[in-house]
Amino acid sequence: MFKSKIKSLTLAAFITTIAGALITFPQESFEASIRGLNMWWEIVFPSLLPFFIISEMLIGFGVVKFIGVLLEPMMRPLFRVPGIGGFVLAMGMASGFPSGARFTARMRQENQISRIEAERLVSFTNSSNPLFIFGAVSVGFFHNSNLGIILAISHYASNICVGLIMRFYGKEDVPKKTVKYKSISIKQALRQMHITRLQEKRPLGKLLGDAVISSIHSLLLIGGFIILFSVINKLLYHMNITDLLAKGVEFLLSFIGFPETLSTPYIAGLFEITLGSQMTSGAANASLMQQAVITSFILAFSGFSVQAQVASILAETDIRFFPFFAGRILQGFIAAFITFLVWKPVYERFSYISKPSNAHPVSGIGEGGFTISIYHTVVQWGPLFTILCLILYIFISSAKMNQHKK
Incomplete structure (x- = not known):
């Protein structure tokens, strides 16, 4: 009872402080919201x-x-999850946060995986997509497309490492009975696909409409979290709370030989990866290698903004949030270590820009390959695409409501 009261007081004090900060810093809050x-x-x-x-x-x-x-023959022995985990892993890597959590929750809701298997799966299938790593972070913030190779290697390799470690999670729990296949069987896979399609009673039009409504609904929720944490992060900075927390990190950074100027970007990155990565790219007295290590940790940890999105998705199921949170901390340290480990053999050896690691190589914004060109195309046409999709969402939702009324 006492702990419950303390929790209520803490939450009330926090939200009251944020409300007061919104009134005190209206211009900054508005800019962060935009x-x-x-x-x-x-x-x-x-x-x-x-x-x-x-x-x-x-x-x-x-x-x-x-x-x-x-x-199934690959995912089960490696990660102790069903074969559908491979689909979740691939889609999570391709589309980025928080897709892995959404697909895992969907698999759990359909009872295709047990709760323990879902908690293992969600811990290593949420990752940043290549578009963000190469386009926004490498070129947009660091103006260095070659850095994206290091960040991508450390990010996805650490993801797999977390999956291999989390296979030991919940060892005492007995998983639900699953069909085991001794070897890869195309015939068996086709049979299961046919059975699943026959179980889907919705016609194609309704299936597509429901997919659009469900997807946009999830993205509206995600958008709310992005805006909220963007504002909270900015308010904490202007209230000097970020600097206060950074003081505690300065000692740890100095212990490993990193400059204290990286402490504030690090704290900002714990809340929101985009702002943290941007601030890290501009940190003074830090070598590019040191900036890459901190950025790798930030990308792997995902930030409290992404974690809140995942928590809201998992709340619709019986999947517990803590295994995901533990996975993010674990991946953060593994990603940072991998970046440090492969810096010389990969970046310094194979980089086309022959400059020392404490320099900031610059390449043209439009250069850097296919992924970066896609990024700039998305930025240019993204708003128009979003507005058209929201109009479609309103139209489909209205038609659906009219059908229910009839």
């Missing part, structure tokens, strides 16, 4: 919506079940 909104409708919405809709269709047509049967 920044979060721009990030959502320029990047997040147009890059995630196609993946969300397609994934719903793949599930409905039984393709996910097909993939699950094929990958």
Whole structure:
């Protein structure tokens, strides 16, 4: 009872403080809100919506079940999750946060995986997509497309490492009975896909409409969290709370030989990865290698903004949040270590820009390959795409409500 009262007082004090800060810093709050909104409708919405809709269709047509049967012999011994975990892992890497959590929750709701398996799966299937790593962080913040290779290697390799470690999680729990396949069987996979499609009673039009509504609804929720944490992060900075927390990090950074100027970006990155990565790229007296290590940790930890999005998605199921949170901390340290480990053999040896690691190589914004060109295309046309999709969402929702009234 006492702990419950303390929790109530703490939450009330926190939200009251934030409300007071909103009144005290109205201009800063507005600018932070606009920044979060721009990030959502320029990047997040147009890059995630196609993946969300397609994934719903793949599930409905039984393709996910097909993939699950094929990958069962690999995913089960490596990660102790069903074969459909391979689909979740691939989609999570391709589309970015918080897709892995959404697909995992969907698999759990359909009872295709047990709770323990879902908690293992969600801990290593949420990652940043290549578009953000190469486009926004490497080129947009560091003006160095080659850095994206290091960040991508450390990010995805640490993801796999977390999955291998989390296979030991919940060892005492007995998983639900699953069908085991001794070897890869195309025939068995096709049979399971056909059975799953027959179990889907919705016609194609309704399946597509439900996929659009469900996907946009999830993205609206994600957008709210992005805007909220963008504002909270800015308010904490102006209230000097970020600097206060950074004081505690300065000692740890100095212990490993990193400059104290990285402490504030590090704390900012714990709340929101975009702002933290941007501040890290501009930190003074820090070498590029040191900046890359901190950025790798920030990307892997995901920030409290992404974690809040995941928590809201998992709340619709019986999947516990703590394994995901523990996975983020673990991945953060592994990603930072991998970045430090591969810096010389990968970046310094194979970089096309022959400058020392404490320099900031600059490449043209439009250069850097196919991924970066896609990023700038998304930024340019993203807002228009978002508005058109929201209009479509309103139209479909209205038609659905009219049908229910009839």
